[in-house]
Amino acid sequence: MSERLALKTGAQKPATSKPPAPKLSDDRGKGRALGCAFCRRPITTTAAAIQVSGSHEYTFVNPDNDVFRIGCFADASGLKKYGPSTLEYTWFPGYAWQVELCGGCRNQLGWFYRSKDHGFHGLILDNLVEIEENE
Ligand SMILES: [Zn+2]
Numbered sequence: 839m840s841e842r843l844a845l846k847t848g849a850q851k852p853a854t855s856k857p858p859a860p861k862l863s864d865d866r867g868k869g870r871a872l873g874c875a876f877c878r879r880p881i882t883t884t885a886a887a888i889q890v891s892g893s894h895e896y897t898f899v900n901p902d903n904d905v906f907r908i909g910c911f912a913d914a915s916g917l918k919k920y921g922p923s924t925l926e927y928t929w930f931p932g933y934a935w936q937v938e939l940c941g942g943c944r945n946q947l948g949w950f951y952r953s954k955d956h957g958f959h960g961l962i963l964d965n966l967v968e969i970e971e972n973e
Contacts, residue, residue, distance in 0.1 A: 873969035874916070879942035881966060882914040882959070890930065890951075890958055898929045907963045908948060914959040916941050919950055929960070 869885025887894050890910040897907050923936040933951035938959065940947050948961035 871969050871971050872966045874940040874942060874945065874947060875965045875967045876945045877940060877943035878967070878969050879916050879940055880969060880971075881916040881940070881947060882911045882961065886911045886913045888912045888958060895963070896929070896960070901927060908960040909963045909966075911959045911961055914938075914948075914961060917947060917950075917959070918944070920946075923950075923952065935960070 869883035872882050873880050888910050895909050917938040918941040920937040920939045923934045925934045932953045935949040938948050947965050
């Protein structure tokens with residue numbers, strides 16, 4: 839196994855230069871497809887973007903001083919949950935988080951947050967790119 843996963847609130851940084859993050863504020867409805875920035879596997883759509891506690895987008899710093907810009911999404915297919923769900927250092931009070939990897943290339947794309955009665959995906963916006971639906 840050669841994975842280098844940080845399993846707390848950390849994540850490995852992409853080794854490549856970062857593509858511009860997709861804009862999420864327009865073109866709702868069907869939305870545009872968003873895929874993994876590493877392998878372009880379809881992950882979610884702009885239509886699945888939601889607000890959590892009044893905002894879609896958050897910037898967080900983890901205990902390793904890595905900065906993450908994440909967006910909240912109601913649905914995201916193409917992800918694989920990894921490791922335990924925990925409340926430790928959670929960014930959203932009351933929500934336990936669990937690492938989510940790309941189901942294709944297994945780079946970390948974000949976290950799944952769940953409370954007693956709600957769940958959403960907090961995805962690292964710099965690790966998502968717009969893709970064509972039929973790509
Ligand atoms: Zn991928």
